[in-house]
Amino acid sequence: MDAIFSNYYPTFLYVDKYAFSDRWVYQEDNIPYSMFRYICSGSARFEVDGVPYEVGPDDVFYIPQGCALGCFAHEDIVFLSVRFLGSIQVPDVDMLQQLWNVRQLYNFSGQPEMRQWFEKIYHCALSRVTYKRLEIRGYLNLICAEIAKQTSLAEETEEILQREQEMMESLFDMKYIRRRAMSSHRNTDPRIRILVDYLTLHPEKNVSRKEMCEMCGVSDSSLRRLFKEQTGKTIYEFVREIKLACAANFLVTGNETISEIGYRLGYESPSYFTKIFRENYGVSPQDYRRLSQEA
Secondary structure, eight states: OOOSSSSEEEEEEEEEEEEEOOOOOEEEEOOSSSSEEEEEEEEEEEETEEEEEEEEETTEEOOTOEEEEEEESSSOOEEEEEEESSSSOTOOOHHHHHHOOOOEEEEEEEEHHHHHHHHHHHHHHSOOTTTHHHHHHHHHHHHHHHHHHHHHHHHHHHHHHHHHHHHHHTTOOOOHHHHHTTTTOOTTTTHHHHHHHHHHHTTTOOOOOOHHHHTTTTHHHHHHHHHHHHSSSOHHHHHHHHHHHHHHHHHHHOOHHHHHHHHHOSSSOOOHHHHOOOHHHHSSSHHHHHHHHHO
């Protein structure tokens, strides 16, 4: 599979409709995927990374992957919740916010089609038709597009449009990576930024230490020192996290065998891939796939 994506799109994982009493509390926990929630009725306080938001009927609430989420109902509440992952994932970067400046809370009281799209996803997921994934993907894209549109109506400028176009067209181009790295903020070494971007965007490649040194233009000892200083991780730790994050994505969204996923990401031994995955996630790849399907 070609790991270079030409565009960002949401990859559907799961949808359900939830009804909770006024005593419902969801203790703060980190969320391993992204979510959109449509509030059908009732109200609550949702907290994302400690920041509180009051939600009510016809609100759409965005929960980015990796955030700490807490929920506290004010009254009986019903909402539709759609879980998804982004086709492009960069560690510690909220791609919807990065690309379209998507914020947490929107209200669609004057746009009934938004609720209809959530309901369509829910009913499609319950159906047994062979084309349901195509329908779900379409409605989820419409939701993302409408939310991005609502943001752009208030904030769009020529400069933002140009930046988005450049990013979408050249995100994986090496020249663009270098240019972006050189213009990054002062506290980031552009040589290491180049390597971080390349490793993040090409998880299927096993890049040798010699290739890394040539890419950054430094010696091996300098590379190890600078990388640790800039990222807080060794190169091995960083690459492992990137590969395993992609593996988790493939397990949830695809049908490849465990061995095929391991081979795709450069692990020559399926047993070693399983061992490393278990050390990182606490469960085997098989159990991770099963639990995500049962969630």
